[in-house]
Amino acid sequence: MNRDLVFGGACLVLAAGYYLMAAAIQDSALSDAVGPQGLPKTYAIVLGSLSLILILRSIRQPKPLSPTPDRRSPILRVAGMVLIGILYLAIVPSAGYVLSLAGLIAATTYYQGGGLSARVGVVALSGAIFFWVLFVAVLGIPHPPGIWPSLF
Amino acid sequence: MLLFFTSIVPAACAGVAWGILGGALPGISPSITMALLLPLTYTLDPMVAIVMLASTYVGAEYGGSIPAILIRTPGTNAAAATVTDGYAMKLQGRAGEALGISLYSGFVGGLFGLAVLVLLAERLSTLALAFTPQAYFALGVLGLSVIASLSRESLVKGLMAGVLGLMISTIGTDPVTGLTRFTFDSPELLSGVAPILVMVGLFAIGELLAQTGEKGWQAVEERARIVFPGPAMWRRIAKPQLIGSVIGTFEGCMPGGGGAVSSFLAYNEARRWSRHKEEFGHGSPEGIAAPEAANNTVACAALIPLLSLGIPSSNSAAVLLGGFLMHGLLPGPMLFVQSTDVVTGLYAGLLAANIAMVILGYLIMGPCIWLVGRPKPYLMAFIYALVVSGVYAIETSEFQVGLALGFGVLGYAMRYFAVPLLPMVLGVVLGFMVESNYRRALVLSSGDHMTFLQDRISAGLLVLALVFVIGSLARHSAGTRHPRAI
Numbered sequence: 001m002n003r004d005l006v007f008g009g010a011c012l013v014l015a016a017g018y019y020l021m022a023a024a025i026q027d028s029a030l031s032d033a034v035g036p037q038g039l040p041k042t043y044a045i046v047l048g049s050l051s052l053i054l055i056l057r058s059i060r061q062p063k064p065l066s067p068t069p070d071r072r073s074p075i076l077r078v079a080g081m082v083l084i085g086i087l088y089l090a091i092v093p094s095a096g097y098v099l100s101l102a103g104l105i106a107a108t109t110y111y112q113g114g115g116l117s118a119r120v121g122v123v124a125l126s127g128a129i130f131f132w133v134l135f136v137a138v139l140g141i142p143h144p145p146g147i148w149p150s151l152f
Numbered sequence: 153m154l155l156f157f158t159s160i161v162p163a164a165c166a167g168v169a170w171g172i173l174g175g176a177l178p179g180i181s182p183s184i185t186m187a188l189l190l191p192l193t194y195t196l197d198p199m200v201a202i203v204m205l206a207s208t209y210v211g212a213e214y215g216g217s218i219p220a221i222l223i224r225t226p227g228t229n230a231a232a233a234t235v236t237d238g239y240a241m242k243l244q245g246r247a248g249e250a251l252g253i254s255l256y257s258g259f260v261g262g263l264f265g266l267a268v269l270v271l272l273a274e275r276l277s278t279l280a281l282a283f284t285p286q287a288y289f290a291l292g293v294l295g296l297s298v299i300a301s302l303s304r305e306s307l308v309k310g311l312m313a314g315v316l317g318l319m320i321s322t323i324g325t326d327p328v329t330g331l332t333r334f335t336f337d338s339p340e341l342l343s344g345v346a347p348i349l350v351m352v353g354l355f356a357i358g359e360l361l362a363q364t365g366e367k368g369w370q371a372v373e374e375r376a377r378i379v380f381p382g383p384a385m386w387r388r389i390a391k392p393q394l395i396g397s398v399i400g401t402f403e404g405c406m407p408g409g410g411g412a413v414s415s416f417l418a419y420n421e422a423r424r425w426s427r428h429k430e431e432f433g434h435g436s437p438e439g440i441a442a443p444e445a446a447n448n449t450v451a452c453a454a455l456i457p458l459l460s461l462g463i464p465s466s467n468s469a470a471v472l473l474g475g476f477l478m479h480g481l482l483p484g485p486m487l488f489v490q491s492t493d494v495v496t497g498l499y500a501g502l503l504a505a506n507i508a509m510v511i512l513g514y515l516i517m518g519p520c521i522w523l524v525g526r527p528k529p530y531l532m533a534f535i536y537a538l539v540v541s542g543v544y545a546i547e548t549s550e551f552q553v554g555l556a557l558g559f560g561v562l563g564y565a566m567r568y569f570a571v572p573l574l575p576m577v578l579g580v581v582l583g584f585m586v587e588s589n590y591r592r593a594l595v596l597s598s599g600d601h602m603t604f605l606q607d608r609i610s611a612g613l614l615v616l617a618l619v620f621v622i623g624s625l626a627r628h629s630a631g632t633r634h635p636r637a638i
Contacts, residue, residue, distance in 0.1 A: 003570070018319060032591050043319050081361055082557065085553075105534065139195050142548060
């Protein structure tokens with residue numbers, strides 16, 4: 001299965017789902033000639049048609065598995081990076097901005113092959129404090145303080 | 153006056169410094185450098201924010217030439233044309249001279265582009281007061297027609313990306329009836345998906361994910377110092393600089409042109425018109441001057457269609473458009489009427505940025521080399537931290553960070569499937585304008601579609617869009633039949 005086929009198939013499914021959701025949008029007394037469903041339905045039909053063209057073309061002219069010769073990372077490694085971001089989002093409300101960000105920096109450094117050492121920890125904590133100074137102290141943008149203020 | 157009595161100069165300097173540092177990092181394109189800065193500008197005054205972003209573009213185009221010359225790795229796509237002669241000069245022990253030519257040529261190109269921008273942008277926008285909903289719809293369609301020329305590898309995939317962008321633009325409250333669409337009962341989605349989240353996700357996080365697991369870049373020679381060209385060299389590189397500036401102007405205005413295309417075109421033309429053709433590829437100063445003048449001209453010329461018509465012609469221009477939208481400014485015909493101070497400030501800021509580039513380019517060469525020499529895992533970790541912190545800062549919402557992360561995954565997937573990113577950005581940015589004006593025009597005309605042809609500006613723009621699409625399709629068709637002819 002080549003990449004165009006996978007992309008075309010995914011978009012076809014998306015177009016079908018989007019069309020069904022567009023069709024389910026309620027009408028309004030204020031509605032115009034096109035209505036709130038009009039253009040979304042059109043977009044879904046266009047995307048579905050283009051997906052079919054891509055699928056048919058990829059079946060008729062199959063490309064090698066790696067049509068993009070440049071740098072590409074293994075999907076699992078990429079998923080790990082995304083997971084680090086998700087974990088950050090999960091802990092930031094309770095652990096607070098500085099600690100969570102230090103965790104994100106340390107985890108990313110380790111995950112990217114930077115090893116796990118005291119230096120990584122120091123750099124991560126210093127980095128998190130730097131970002132706190134930049135965003136909270138200088139720019140005045142509040143970031144989640146976590147549970148810490150309630151403890152003291 | 154503007155330069156001396158406002159914060160334009162510091163903003164321009166900060167933007168240029170950020171741009172040079174970002175551009176110097178291989179893999180971090182000008183658009184990504186700008187996307188990383190975008191959330192940080194949220195709390196700034198709109199004029200200062202726009203100047204900072206535009207200055208970043210200017211700085212990044214120069215910054216890309218630093219690793220191109222020193223380690224044979226272009227920091228940006230546009231700097232790829234500089235690699236051959238820049239690195240050859242470095243091998244001859246003339247790295248400082250090559251860096252000086254690059255910096256000086258970028259300065260000349262930037263000033264040329266700025267002059268053209270000031271002369272042309274406002275004239276194009278004089279149509280402003282005559283614009284009706286029909287004309288705005290047609291303008292949106294013209295913007296979307298750009299997709300055809302942006303999809304070099306696969307027109308179908310480019311169109312699919314554009315439609316996906318249009319679909320994202322329908323999320324939120326319907327522009328006419330006020331009904332909610334595709335919000336999944338989430339209050340955070342009621343106002344739609346902010347283009348900035350899409351851009352930061354697709355460009356910055358997507359690239360971060362794509363870089364995962366790759367090797368670090370080569371260490372940089374710590375002794376490199378810029379040597380500015382003398383009068384004899386000025387005379388020698390004047391012609392290639394002019395060639396680069398003219399090509400950069402045309403390519404900057406053309407959708408899909410951008411710095412990379414203009415750099416290579418300028419390099420080829422400079423070689424064609426040179427008296428020292430044999431030196432090209434072996435350390436020719438002209439081989440650096442032409443592409444560097446071209447890509448810095450593009451940084452200003454790309455603002456012509458953006459400011460006057462609201463159409464971004466490149467990824468970087470799209471991110472700048474995101475900056476305008478984030479501050480409630482709508483580039484296009486009305487910008488020159490409603491926000492003249494921003495436009496004037498931008499011109500002044502670009503002038504300051506080009507001057508600052510020369511000074512900062514010299515001063516921050518050391519930090520640049522230091523930065524490129526840092527271990528890649530640390531750099532990626534800090535970029536990740538900057539992105540999550542910056543996106544949170546926009547609306548102090550963790551949901552937005554999650555959304556940007558989601559668009560990052562989408563950006564990675566699009567790179568994986570070789571789907572162009574810019575068509576999707578165009579769809580997101582122009583989608584609301586197209587739909588709201590299309591429907592408003594139909595309400596005004598009682599549902600008569602002929603209204604789009606009866607309005608002269610609308611008809612003209614639609615014809616232009618049609619010509620554009622047909623031309624792109626013809627080029628695509630020719631390219632498909634004769635793939636080796638490119």
